[in-house]
Amino acid sequence: MPASSMTETQLEIISHSPAETAAIGEALAGCLQDGDVVLVHGDLGAGKTTLAKGIASALGIEDVVSSPSFALVNEYDTGLAAPVTRVYHLDLYRLRSEDDLASIGFDDFMAPTGGIAIVEWPERAATALPERFLLVEIETVRPGSRRLRFVPIPDDEVSGRCIESLRSHIGSNAG
Numbered sequence: 001m002p003a004s005s006m007t008e009t010q011l012e013i014i015s016h017s018p019a020e021t022a023a024i025g026e027a028l029a030g031c032l033q034d035g036d037v038v039l040v041h042g043d044l045g046a047g048k049t050t051l052a053k054g055i056a057s058a059l060g061i062e063d064v065v066s067s068p069s070f071a072l073v074n075e076y077d078t079g080l081a082a083p084v085t086r087v088y089h090l091d092l093y094r095l096r097s098e099d100d101l102a103s104i105g106f107d108d109f110m111a112p113t114g115g116i117a118i119v120e121w122p123e124r125a126a127t128a129l130p131e132r133f134l135l136v137e138i139e140t141v142r143p144g145s146r147r148l149r150f151v152p153i154p155d156d157e158v159s160g161r162c163i164e165s166l167r168s169h170i171g172s173n174a175g
């Protein structure tokens with residue numbers, strides 16, 4: 001089978017409100033499992049934390065710290081045994097240098113066997129990112145509207161699984 005046949009096409013969703021962005025995060029949570037890494041790319045105020053809160057909320061976590069936060073990483077227990085036991089929320093906005101990644105044990109979060117990792121400002125850790133992840137890019141379209149782009153990584157298992165799942169979720173809610 002040619003490799004390209006395994007590759008999902010990009011998925012774009014327009015969100016018209018913070019609540020819609022959170023709901024997309026909630027839908028996204030349904031495809032995630034321990035070991036997954038979600039990279040959320042976008043400018044300040046794009047809605048990265050809003051999306052992360054939606055993911056966490058669907059997993060029973062309601063106390064995600066709002067950005068800006070001084071911690072580079074916050075950990076939350078879902079209280080569940082599976083499919084997601086913990087959420088590691090990383091916000092690298094204040095990372096001064098990639099040299100500082102070692103002090104927070106960044107590599108362990110990028111292979112999160114006991115949870116999922118959600119990373120804001122992943123570009124700050126460009127050389128330390130894992131091979132497999134789900135990439136979400138958020139762009140401001142208008143003051144209340146955002147474009148969320150789920151970018152497939154060729155042949156990557158988590159991005160294939162999640163984009164497929166979101167596509168069917170969106171499809172079933174269309175209209």
Ligand code: ADP
Nearest residue numbers: 015016017018021044045046047048049050144
């Ligand atoms: P980031 O983490 O990317 O800096 P936040 O999620 O903390 O962004 O904040 C997003 C801001 O944009 C909030 O003030 C929110 O109310 C506003 N906003 C407006 N429209 C949207 C939308 N469609 N989705 C998400 N946030 C939105």
Ligand code: MG
Nearest residue numbers: 048049067120
């Ligand atoms: Mg944020």
